[in-house]
Amino acid sequence: MLEYKFDTQLLIEGKNLNEDEIHDYITEHFQGDCLLAVGDDELIKIHYHTNEPWLVLEYAATLGEIYDIVVENMERQAHGLRG
Known part of the structure; x- marks a missing residue:
């Protein structure tokens, strides 16, 4: 069993974004x-393994527009199922 189940990926588009602060x-x-x-002050790519991807998405949405959102269940993938 994985400690963190969900592979969470997204882009944040905004102004004055700071990858270190994020x-x-x-x-x-x-x-x-x-x-x-990683990114610059207008576009940041996030990749994170967590059990609560919705919290990361809520936070990211406060920083700018979020898109290209992918949340994959790595536990299912480990069992040969669609994530």
Whole structure:
């Protein structure tokens, strides 16, 4: 069994985005691992393994427009099922 079940990926489009601040906020407020928060001040890509992807999405939506959202169940994938 995986510690963190959901692979959560999305893009945030906004103004004055700061990848370091976003990275720090996510690691301080949401349990998970394998975090990537990369981009520039107008577009950030998030990749995070967590059990509560909806919390990451709620936070990201406060920063700008979110899109290209993918939430995959890695536990199902490990069993050969669609994630």
